[in-house]
Amino acid sequence: xxxxxxxxxxxxxxxxxxxxIEFGQRAKYWAGGTDMTLRWRRExxxxxxxxxxxxxxxxxxxxxxxxxxxxGALVSLxxxxxxxxxxxxxxxxxxxxKLMCTPQTRTLATVGGNLSNASPAADLTPPFIAMDALAxxxxxxxxxxxxMDQFFEGVNRTVVGDDLLSAIEIPLPESQHKVVKYHRIxxxxxxxxxxxxxxxxxxxxxxxxxxxxxxxGAVAPIVIRSPAAERFLEGKSIDSVSESELEKVGEIAxxxxxxxxxxxxxxxxxxxxIKVMTARCIKDCIDExxxxxx
Amino acid sequence: xRIRLNVNGNAIExxxxxxxxxxxxxxxxxxxxxxxxxxxEGECGSCTILVDGQPMTSCMMLVNQGEGKEILTIEGLGTxxxxxxxxxxxxxxxxxxxxxxxxxxxxxxxxxxxENPNPTEDEVAFAMSGNICRCGxxxxxxxxxxxxxxxxxxxxxx
Numbered sequence: 001x002x003x004x005x006x007x008x009x010x011x012x013x014x015x016x017x018x019x020x021i022e023f024g025q026r027a028k029y030w031a032g033g034t035d036m037t038l039r040w041r042r043e044x045x046x047x048x049x050x051x052x053x054x055x056x057x058x059x060x061x062x063x064x065x066x067x068x069x070x071x072g073a074l075v076s077l078x079x080x081x082x083x084x085x086x087x088x089x090x091x092x093x094x095x096x097x098k099l100m101c102t103p104q105t106r107t108l109a110t111v112g113g114n115l116s117n118a119s120p121a122a123d124l125t126p127p128f129i130a131m132d133a134l135a136x137x138x139x140x141x142x143x144x145x146x147x148m149d150q151f152f153e154g155v156n157r158t159v160v161g162d163d164l165l166s167a168i169e170i171p172l173p174e175s176q177h178k179v180v181k182y183h184r185i186x187x188x189x190x191x192x193x194x195x196x197x198x199x200x201x202x203x204x205x206x207x208x209x210x211x212x213x214x215x216x217g218a219v220a221p222i223v224i225r226s227p228a229a230e231r232f233l234e235g236k237s238i239d240s241v242s243e244s245e246l247e248k249v250g251e252i253a254x255x256x257x258x259x260x261x262x263x264x265x266x267x268x269x270x271x272x273x274i275k276v277m278t279a280r281c282i283k284d285c286i287d288e289x290x291x292x293x294x
Numbered sequence: 295x296r297i298r299l300n301v302n303g304n305a306i307e308x309x310x311x312x313x314x315x316x317x318x319x320x321x322x323x324x325x326x327x328x329x330x331x332x333x334x335e336g337e338c339g340s341c342t343i344l345v346d347g348q349p350m351t352s353c354m355m356l357v358n359q360g361e362g363k364e365i366l367t368i369e370g371l372g373t374x375x376x377x378x379x380x381x382x383x384x385x386x387x388x389x390x391x392x393x394x395x396x397x398x399x400x401x402x403x404x405x406x407x408x409e410n411p412n413p414t415e416d417e418v419a420f421a422m423s424g425n426i427c428r429c430g431x432x433x434x435x436x437x438x439x440x441x442x443x444x445x446x447x448x449x450x451x452x
Contacts, residue, residue, distance in 0.1 A: 007295065007312035007358050030356070034336055037315070037354040041334065050313070054359060078348070102424025104349040104402065105336045189423050190337055 003046040009055055013138045013164055016053050020162040021140060023049045029164065030054070031074060032108035034101065035117040059112075059166055062086065069170040070136075073112025078103070080111060088288070089131065089170060092180050096123050102190055112165045115148075118156050119192070121218040125152075126198035127180050128168060129223055130213035135160075136167040145169075149215075152222035176210060178202040181284035183277040184217075185265075193218055194265040195273045197253070199281035203289050207238045214249075214278060219257035219270050226256040229278065238291025246283055246293065250275035299360050301326070302370025316360045317341045317352035320367060328368035328397040332426075339425035342398035343367050349405040349424075368397035371404070379445035380404055380438075389438030391429035399425045403439045407446055415440065 008027075010016035020027050027049040030036050039045040053059070059074035064087050071080070077097045084094035100123050101109060114124050115135070125148070133148045137160055148168070151158055158165075172178060184196035196217040202210050212233035214226040229252045233241075259270035283293060299306045301324060308323050320326045320343070330340035334353045341353040344366040372378035380400050383389070390396045399422060406413070406421040413421070418439045419432075427435060 003313075004311070005313045007356065009358070032354075033356065033359070034351075034354050038335060050356070052356065052358060055362075101336065102339060102351070103406075103421060104339055104342050104351045104424045105354065107345075107348040107350050108336075108354060 002040055002043055003048065005040075005048055005050045008049055008051045010051060010053065011055075013053075013056055013059070013166055014140070016051055016056065017138060017140050017162065017164050019049070019051050020164070024162065027051055029116070031110045031113040031116075032076065032105075033113075034105050034109040035113060053164070062090070064090075065172075067172055067174070069172065071111055071168045071170070073110060073115075073165045073167055075111045077101070077106035077109045077111065077114070081106060089178065089180055092182060093124070093127060096127060096182050099123055099184065099186070111168060115151065115168070116158060116160060116165055118152050118154070118158050118222070120155060120221055120223060121193045121196065122223070123182070123184065123193060123196065123217075125223040126196055126215035126217045127182050127200070128170070129215035129225060130198040130200035131170050131178070131180050132200070132211070132213055134169045134171070135165055136169060137163045138166040139163045149225055154221045173202060173211070176202040176204055177289055178211075179285045179288040180213075181281040181288070183280050183284075185273050185277070195219060195259070195270040195277070197274055197277040197281055199278060199285055201233065201238070201282070201285040201289060203238050203291075207289075207291065209233050209236050209238060214253055214281075216253060216257050216274055216278070218264075219259040219274060224256065224258075226253040226278070228256060229253040233282065238286050238289045240294060241282070241286060241291070242294045246279040247275075249282060250277075250279035253278040295358075297357055297361060299357075299365060300363065301360075301365045302367060303364075310357050312356070312358055314357050315353050316343075316355040316357050316365075319357045319360075320352060320365075326367045326369050330394055330397060332394070337426070338395070338398075339402065340395050340398045342401045342425065344401050344405055347405060347408065349402050351424075366401070368400060371400065378404075379449060380407070380442040383442035383445055384435075384438040387434055387438040387441050389431060389435040390427070391431050395425060395427045395429075399427070399435055399438075403442060407439070407443055411443060411447060411450075413440070413443060 059072040180200040184193035200213040214229040254275040
C-alpha cells in the first residue's frame with residue numbers, strides 16, 4: 001500500500017532544510033510532484049513526511065546577468081519554455097522542454113525536480129553538464145556549489161542529501177561566445193529519451209574553440225562527459241572542423257559511452273546513435289557560432 | 295487537516311487527509327466529476343484543470359497544493375443554457391465521441407487560446423498533445439479549437 005504522510009509547508013529554504021534534517025530518510029521534498037507522485041503511488045518511495053517547497057518564494061526566477069544565467073530550482077518547465085527570447089542558451093533549453101512530458105505536466109514540473117530525480121535519461125541534464133553549469137545547494141548554514149557533472153551519484157541519487165537544490169547557474173565566460181545544442185532519440189511525443197547528447201562550444205574573438213562540453217545521456221547510470229571528445233575540439237578554429245572530424249569526434253564520444261541493452265534500446269544502437277547525435281550537436285553549435293564545416 | 299480552496303469562484307473549506315491528490319478531492323469531496331481521472335500518471339490529460347489560468351494535471355497535485363490558487367474545472371466554465379464559446383465549438387464540430395476526455399481538452403484549449411488567440415492547425419495539435427482521446431476524434435478536436443479561436447476572436451472584437 002502507498003504510504004500515508006504528513007504534509008509540511010516550510011516558509012523558507014532554511015526551514016525546509018531543517019525539516020529534512022529532522023526527519024531524514026522519512027521525509028521527501030516535494031516540488032511539482034510529477035516524479036514524486038509516481039514514486040509514491042508505485043511504492044518506490046515510502047515516507048512519513050512530505051515537505052512541500054512549492055510555496056517558497058525567490059526560487060522561481062530566471063536571472064540573466066552578464067557573467068551567468070541563474071535558474072531557480074522551482075522554475076517550471078513551462079516557465080523555462082517561455083524564456084526563449086531572453087538568451088540564446090535559454091532558447092535551446094526552451095526547445096528541450098518542449099520535448100518533455102506534456103503541456104499540463106510542464107506547468108507543474110520544475111527544473112530542480114527534473115535534476116534531483118537524477119534519471120540517466122533526463123533531458124535537461126546533458127545541456128547543463130555540457131555548459132559547465134553549477135548546482136547551488138542550500139545547506140542549514142549557507143550555500144555550497146557543486147559542478148553539475150559531480151551532482152549525480154547514480155540512478156535517482158544525487159549529492160544533495162538533506163540539503164536543498166536551490167538554483168542552477170550557467171557561467172558566461174567573458175569575451176566568449178557560448179552556445180549549446182541537444183539531440184535525442186525518442187519514439188513519439190510524451191516519451192523519454194532512448195539516448196541523448198548535448199554539446200556546448202565556447203569560442204573567442206579569434207574564432208578558436210576555448211571550451212567544449214560533450215555530455216551523453218542514457219548510456220551509463222548517470223549522464224557522463226566525454227573528456228576525450230572535449231579535448232579533441234578545444235583549440236580548433238570554428239572554421240576548420242571538417243566533416244570527417246565531426247565523424248571522428250562522434251566516434252570518440254561513442255567510445256566513452258557505456259550503454260546497456262534494455263527494453264528501450266540495445267547497447268549497440270545507443271552507441272551508434274551517440275556517434276550520430278554528438279556530431280549533429282557539434283555541427284549545430286558551429287552553425288550557431290557562425291563557423292563553417294570544411 | 296482543514297484545507298481552503300477556491301474552486302470555480304467559490305471559497306470552500308473542507309476536511310481532508312493530506313496525502314490525497316487534488317483530483318481525488320475535487321471529485322470525491324466536491325462532486326466535480328468533470329475532473330476525469332484515467333491514467334493517474336500525468337500522461338492522458340483527462341484530469342486537466344486550470345490553476346491560476348495554467349493547465350495542470352490534477353492527478354499529480356497534492357490537495358494542499360491547490361491552496362491560495364484559483365482553480366477552474368469544467369463545471370465552472372459555462373452552463374447548459376449559456377455555453378462557453380469553446381464548449382459551443384466542440385458541439386458544432388463534434389469534437390468528441392464518448393466525451394470522457396472532453397473536459398480536459400476544453401480546459402487545455404482555454405489556456406492555449408488565451409496565450410495564442412489565432413493559432414495554426416499545427417500549433418493547435420501541439421498544444422493538445424497532452425490530452426489523449428481514445429476514440430481518436432483528433433481531427434475534429436483540432437477543428438473545434440480552431441472554430442473556438444474564431445468565436446473568441448469575434449467575441450473580443452465586439
